[in-house]
Amino acid sequence: MGYHIRKAAVIGSGTMGGGIAALLAGVGIPTLLLDIVPSKLTSTEETAGLTLEDEEVRNRIVQNGWKAVTRSRPPAILSETSKHFITLGNLEDDFNKLAEVDWIIEVIVENLEIKQGLFERIEGVRNEQCIVSSNTSGLPIKAIAEGRSEAFQQHFLGTHFFNPPRWLKLLEIIPHEKTLPEVMDLVISFGEEVLGKGVVICKDTPNFIANRYLSITNSYRICVRSWIQHRRSGCHYRRINRSPQDCDVPSIRFDRHRCFHSC
Ligand SMILES: NC(=O)c1ccc[n+]([C@@H]2O[C@H](COP(=O)([O-])OP(=O)(O)OC[C@H]3O[C@@H](n4cnc5c(N)ncnc54)[C@H](O)[C@@H]3O)[C@@H](O)[C@H]2O)c1
Numbered sequence: 013m014g015y016h017i018r019k020a021a022v023i024g025s026g027t028m029g030g031g032i033a034a035l036l037a038g039v040g041i042p043t044l045l046l047d048i049v050p051s052k053l054t055s056t057e058e059t060a061g062l063t064l065e066d067e068e069v070r071n072r073i074v075q076n077g078w079k080a081v082t083r084s085r086p087p088a089i090l091s092e093t094s095k096h097f098i099t100l101g102n103l104e105d106d107f108n109k110l111a112e113v114d115w116i117i118e119v120i121v122e123n124l125e126i127k128q129g130l131f132e133r134i135e136g137v138r139n140e141q142c143i144v145s146s147n148t149s150g151l152p153i154k155a156i157a158e159g160r161s162e163a164f165q166q167h168f169l170g171t172h173f174f175n176p177p178r179w180l181k182l183l184e185i186i187p188h189e190k191t192l193p194e195v196m197d198l199v200i201s202f203g204e205e206v207l208g209k210g211v212v213i214c215k216d217t218p219n220f221i222a223n224r225y226l227s228i229t230n231s232y233r234i235c236v237r238s239w240i241q242h243r244r245s246g247c248h249y250r251r252i253n254r255s256p257q258d259c260d261v262p263s264i265r266f267d268r269h270r271c272f273h274s275c
Contacts, residue, residue, distance in 0.1 A: 022043060
């Protein structure tokens with residue numbers, strides 16, 4: 013089967029989704045950018061007499077997301093012309109438009125259940141050639157695809173862009189055991205040749221490569237730096253089980269429940 017990417021959709025117009033949509037628009041790919049419909053009116057909308065049924069309200073989240081993209085620094089958008097490649101919409105009224113695209117990139121909150129629920133809906137509308145990927149930072153690709161059909165799973169993979177997507181070169185591509193080789197080939201060549209990324213193929217292990225490496229090196233760096241500082245000041249560490257908020261002296265936070273402080 014001949015796969016191609018001529019039209020794309022990005023779901024989630026937050027920090028990463030907006031940036032990825034802008035990146036695609038910058039290389040001339042017509043891109044549908046969708047986000048959720050708000051559940052409440054803002055006071056401004058109430059004063060203006062709008063209701064939750066008005067398009068302006070229903071597209072408020074995606075409109076705000078895109079506005080933030082247009083103001084971001086360094087610029088997320090290549091040019092004024094590239095803005096014309098973006099179509100905004102919401103996940104209720106415009107969901108069926110996903111049937112027209114060749115690549116759907118999910119860039120929503122990092123929550124397995126919410127992502128799985130979205131992919132269940134996507135499965136109902138995607139065309140059979142459509143490639144679907146998740147920008148998850150570290151959820152297992154296999155787990156996200158669980159429960160989906162064989163055909164969906166064959167066209168599913170992880171595409172992990174880094175922030176800001178237009179400026180950071182790295183793109184991690186994460187297949188799972190059912191991803192078709194030809195789907196991988198297309199996404200790799202599109203990533204390298206069209207988007208100009210440095211593609212790294214990762215195993216479907218928690219946090220993939222870059223984040224795993226960064227979390228280990230950051231923890232190590234913090235430990236060593238703090239140890240040196242405290243040795244210099246003649247202090248030694250005592251490990252305690254208190255929340256960071258309870259500490260009345262400068263502390264180094266390692267996780268939600270424990271901190272280290274000097275004694
Ligand atoms: N921020 C980063 O540096 C970064 C880098 C790489 C990957 N990621 C990954 O990208 C994804 C998005 O991260 P982000 O930083 O853009 O987050 P964000 O908070 O900026 O955006 C989250 C988006 O999800 C949408 N959303 C919220 N609830 C939803 C729901 N129930 N259904 C559908 N959409 C919903 C929001 O409206 C928003 O558009 C996450 O999976 C994250 O792990 C983030």
